[in-house]
Amino acid sequence: MLRVSCIFCELMDTRAARWVADREQAVAFLPLVEDEFAAGHTLVVSRAHAIGVHDADEPDVLAVASLAREVARAAITALGASGVVVLNASGPDSGQTVPHLHFHVVPRWDDDEETLPWLRQRSGHRPAGRPEALLSAALRP
Numbered sequence: 182m183l184r185v186s187c188i189f190c191e192l193m194d195t196r197a198a199r200w201v202a203d204r205e206q207a208v209a210f211l212p213l214v215e216d217e218f219a220a221g222h223t224l225v226v227s228r229a230h231a232i233g234v235h236d237a238d239e240p241d242v243l244a245v246a247s248l249a250r251e252v253a254r255a256a257i258t259a260l261g262a263s264g265v266v267v268l269n270a271s272g273p274d275s276g277q278t279v280p281h282l283h284f285h286v287v288p289r290w291d292d293d294e295e296t297l298p299w300l301r302q303r304s305g306h307r308p309a310g311r312p313e314a315l316l317s318a319a320l321r322p
Contacts, residue, residue, distance in 0.1 A: 189226050189281040201252065206244035209252050209286075218287045221260045225249040227282040233271020237282045245284055252286040262288035 192198045198210035201223050209225045211217070214312035225248045237245075253265040268285040270277035308315055 187230055187279070187281050187311065188284065189224075189279055190230055192224070193228060199260050201255075202248060204244065204248055206241055207248040209248055212285075218266075218285070219289065219293070221256050221262070221288045223252045223256075223286045225252055225284045225286060229282075232280045233275070233283045234269060235271050241282065245282060249284045249286050256286060256288040260288050261290075262291045263291050 192210065195256050201209040201211065203209075206228050207225060208228060212222060212224055216222075225245050227237060227241045227245050229238065229241045231241060234242055248319060249267055253267065256262045256265050266285075266287040266289055268287065270281070271281075271282070
């Protein structure tokens with residue numbers, strides 16, 4: 182299968198990762214040790230290449246979300262985590278470092294000092310209009 186130039190696509194093709202799960206539409210593996218937020222931090226990645234949730238096909242988003250749920254449950258049962266943080270960044274201004282649909286599943290324990298490793302600053306952007314009205318209008322069929 183011909184893939185675009187993408188580190189996640191390359192990892193899936195070469196199998197060069199610390200694999201956790203391999204499903205038909207999604208896979209899970211650990212990031213590089215130096216990039217881990219916690220022991221068991223897992224990347225859940227769509228097999229199909231898409232930048233993020235905004236441009237991926239619905240079955241691919243559902244497959245990644247489903248596998249993220251499985252990994253979250255495994256982090257609690259197998260690692261003894263008391264919770265997980267599931268993170269996704271989609272698009273160039275989101276902080277996304279690999280432009281391929283993926284979720285981070287980060288186990289957390291009661292003695293962890295910080296629960297959210299991203300988004301320490303609030304955005305100052307203000308849209309022209311009430312956000313709830315704009316979003317609601319965009320979501321109407």
